Amino acid sequence: MYQQVFRRTEKKYLLTPDDFKNLLELVEPYLNKDKYFKGTNCSIYFDDQNNYLAMHSLEKPLYKEKVRVRSYGVPTLDDMVFIEIKKKYKGVGSKRRIPVKLEDFYQYLKTGKLETSSPQIKRELDYCFKFYHLEPRLFLAYDRISYCGKDNPAFRVTFDQNIRSRETDLFLEHGDKGELYFDDDTIVMEVKALGSYPLWFVHALSKLKIYPASFSKYGRVMTKLTNQEKDYV
Numbered sequence: 001m002y003q004q005v006f007r008r009t010e011k012k013y014l015l016t017p018d019d020f021k022n023l024l025e026l027v028e029p030y031l032n033k034d035k036y037f038k039g040t041n042c043s044i045y046f047d048d049q050n051n052y053l054a055m056h057s058l059e060k061p062l063y064k065e066k067v068r069v070r071s072y073g074v075p076t077l078d079d080m081v082f083i084e085i086k087k088k089y090k091g092v093g094s095k096r097r098i099p100v101k102l103e104d105f106y107q108y109l110k111t112g113k114l115e116t117s118s119p120q121i122k123r124e125l126d127y128c129f130k131f132y133h134l135e136p137r138l139f140l141a142y143d144r145i146s147y148c149g150k151d152n153p154a155f156r157v158t159f160d161q162n163i164r165s166r167e168t169d170l171f172l173e174h175g176d177k178g179e180l181y182f183d184d185d186t187i188v189m190e191v192k193a194l195g196s197y198p199l200w201f202v203h204a205l206s207k208l209k210i211y212p213a214s215f216s217k218y219g220r221v222m223t224k225l226t227n228q229e230k231d232y233v
Contacts, residue, residue: 010093012215013189019210020159020187026204031157034146036072041160042141042176043068045218046134053132054222063089066218067128069105070097071172077103081172085124096121102172136170138222141178142188149198156192157201163188165221181221188215 015023046067047053057064065087075081083105084097098116100108108114112129116122128134142160149155164178191197197205205211 009091009193010088011191011212013191013205013210014213014215015159015187015189015210017185017187019208020189022208023189023204023210026207027157027201028147030150030198030200031147032150032153034148034156034158036146038143038145039072040074040141040143040176041070041072042074042139042172043070044136044170044172045138045140045222046129046132047137047222048133049135051137051222051226054137054216054219057216057219058223060214063087065128067125067132067134068218069172071102074176075102075172077101077106077173081105083108083125085121085128096124098122098125138165138167138218138225139170139172139178140165140217140221141176142217152198154194155198155201156190158190158192160188160190160217161185163217163221165225167225181217181224188217 045054046069053064053066057066065085067083067085069081069083071079071081079102080099081102082097082099084095086093086095088094096118098114098118098121100114100116104114112126114122140163142163144161145159147157163181164176165181166178191201
């Protein structure tokens with residue numbers, strides 16, 4: 001059974017390869033490898049023609065949301081994917097998702113019909129597509145390493161590398177190729193917690209002088225692509 005509702009605070013940190021190595025040496029004794037320890041996350045993000053959701057997310061509003069379909073690895077049409085609505089209000093994030101076969105998701109985009117055991121999430125999804133006039137806008141993928149706390153599995157730390165995207169060929173089953181966002185080897189660390197961080201983690205961040213950074217993958221990637229288009233024109 002797939003978890004369909006998540007609620008937690010999320011903070012992001014931008015790490016150099018040395019930061020990553022040094023931090024992992026300090027905190028790995030307190031962490032377990034996640035069930036899906038290593039893998040590639042692939043997503044198609046939906047937005048209007050002006051990329052409102054992407055641009056709005058960068059303005060640090062009290063409330064923001066995004067809609068995407070996500071797969072773990074490159075799926076076939078018969079594989080399970082997740083239609084997700086991510087929301088954040090005053091720094092607290094929530095995610096609601098529906099597991100569905102990829103081919104059924106494409107049918108939903110055409111007809112609006114979807115058989116699911118989560119009718120409430122389906123209604124929220126329908127509303128978002130109608131209210132924002134959503135259409136597929138960006139493919140985004142990255143290679144992730146995932147850990148959870150030994151004493152508190154709800155405490156999760158993930159490290160994302162090789163963030164890449166494409167604006168065309170917006171089909172998950174067509175592979176995870178894309179243009180790299182970072183010119184260097186920057187790693188995006190995400191820390192997800194239900195409450196305060198464990199002291200051992202706080203001490204490690206303090207010792208290495210690692211601080212939170214405002215970074216929305218979808219927002220930043222779309223902004224970079226949009227600016228490139230403007231420069232070209």
